[in-house]
Amino acid sequence: MSTPVIPLCVDLDGTLTRTDLLVESLLELLKRNPLYVFMCLRWLLRGKGYMKEQIAKRVSIDVNILPYNDRLTEFLQTEQQGGRPLYLCTASNEQFANQVASHFGIFDGVMASNGAHNLRGRDKAEALANRFGEQGFDYCGNDMTDVPVWKRAHAAIVVGDQKIASAARRVNRQIILFDQARTPIKTVVKAMRVYQWCKNVLVFLPLLASHQYTDRTAILHAVVAFLAFSFCASAVYLLNDMLDLDSDRRHIRKRNRPFASGDLSLARGMTLTAVLLALSAALASTLSLKFGLVLCGYFAFTMAYSVYLKRMLLVDVFSLAALYSARVLAGGAAVGVQLSYWLILLSVLIFLSLAMVKRYTELNAVLTQGKSVAAGRGYITDDMSILRSFGSAAGYTSALVLALYMNSPEMRVMYHHQGVLWVIFWLMLFWISWVWMAAFRGRMHDDPIVFALKDRVSLGVLAICVAGIVLAS
The missing domain is CATH 3.40.50.1000 (HAD superfamily/HAD-like)
Incomplete structure (x- = not known):
């Protein structure tokens, strides 16, 4: 039996x-x-x-x-x-x-x-x-x-x-x-996208533009603002990835993200999100109320972007430009600098150009896979040429704004050697062209800011521009 x-x-x-x-x-x-x-x-x-x-x-x-x-x-x-x-x-x-x-x-x-x-x-x-x-x-x-x-x-x-x-x-x-071993720290770091913190160096731009780079208090406030924005951004990335599981799993690269692949549990992700937001709020409370309001607005707008706006044609790139510019506004609020409308306009235009570089790069990847529609976006591959036109136009217009800004009364007061600043104008024109050429040839990272901070040519241009600002003052 x-x-x-x-x-x-x-x-x-x-x-x-x-x-x-x-x-x-x-x-x-x-x-x-x-x-x-x-x-x-x-x-x-x-x-x-x-x-x-x-x-x-x-x-x-x-x-x-x-x-x-x-x-x-x-x-x-x-x-x-x-x-x-x-x-x-x-x-x-x-x-x-x-x-x-x-x-x-x-x-x-x-x-x-x-x-x-x-x-x-x-x-x-x-x-x-x-x-x-x-x-x-x-x-x-x-x-x-x-x-x-x-x-x-x-x-x-x-x-x-x-x-x-x-x-x-x-x-x-x-x-x-x-x-099954415990979740390694590197998986948590990957989910937080710590490498994306490099975008938040934009909070230091008002510190540099206002010549407060020798003021220790201003530097400390800028560093605190950088960390607050970084923790907040990581919390948003975690939430975004947890909300985008289905589309990420259908993406050839994003399916390897910690949540989509199951390497990091959703329960731990929600706990980590709460901790990061608490840290961000604690740091923001040590700065001005204006900074706190900008940070709250950034968080709310980023969540709206993650859930709704990124799927809307053109609205998504204007939203990205606004989110990049929010970092500059937050930097000004952290160090107590009133940003000029010239600088705000310059930021919006150049970041609009970079946002379109980002979408162009994504569509190029979609085209390489033999597809015609970007999943979860409002674009098709036929839109690449018009995005390239819009993006390059926005980039060159930002250079024009910079040229007008350099001839403004404010600049004559702040800088004693204005002639040196024209080097920055030419470098900006060159860099915008360089970025779009990189995107056109398929060498662009998904995010142009991350690309810029890894690309030797871009880093060289940035170094010369900073040196030019210091020499011109």
Whole structure:
């Protein structure tokens, strides 16, 4: 008489897939309308299972592009081919669970949360024991809420680190571990996009333009402003990536980002976002109220850009130009400098040109892939020529504004050797041409500011311009 095969029950969130479908679906819902947060609180009063069901009715998740655990998937396919019954047992809503089960085609059944029940922890343990009997099933899970299930299972399959394995071992002697190391710091740094902090050096521009680069207090305020903007920007990047999971997973390069790939959990991402915003607010509180208002406006406008504006034709590039210019305004507020309208106009025009370089570069990448439409944008590849025209026109106009600015009364007061400044005019014309040539030849980084701070020619132009300002004063 043959020994009956023990069924294997597999968790979904954090186990079979390297993400959390509740958090993903909630973020997608709030992305559509942030006011749904109040409805979620109302639904939660009727139970977590009911809330999950209501969210699932209103959003869709493409399970075909979710980040799955490849090692576990191979193990499950081998077990299924050997004749072992597999069951998907998850706290996620049954709608998503059934879609995942259909995607793999290896599961004999699905047990999931519905409007009346939230299949998690002890409730999941009770449901499995009732269906398969005590120790009548093996269970594969990934966190502490699975300990009650492992206690009543025949064997515990753990997807996680040694800490989770130790907890499982205390209630079940039979352990199989799919070891997953803790998230490395470099993954967190990558998610924060620390390299993008280089954009925030723009806050130092008013300090340089007002000749306060020898004032220690002004320098300190500028440094604090730089850090406040950097922490705030990183928080926005985290939120943006968590809201753009679907489009990022469809992008040839962005699908490797920490959240899209599952290398960093959404729960940790939200915690990190809150910490960064708190740090940014704490730093901003040491500066002027005006700086704080600019920073708050930057955060609000950036979120609007991430959720809505970046999908709108031309509105997106004007929004990017405004966000770049906000850094200059914040720098002026931090050191107490009243920016001239010339400098503001110059900033808007040159950053508008660079924003169009960014879009042009993205469309060029889309064209290289043989596609005609940029996902999540309002552009098609046929728009490249008009973007190039608009962008170069804005760039050269900014140089014209600079020339007029150099002949203004304010400049005659501030600079004793105005002739030296004309070198900056010619260098600006050269650099704008250089950037657009780099974009045209496909050598541009996704962000032209990042490109400029890595490109030797651009760095040389910047160094000469700074030297020119110092010599002319």
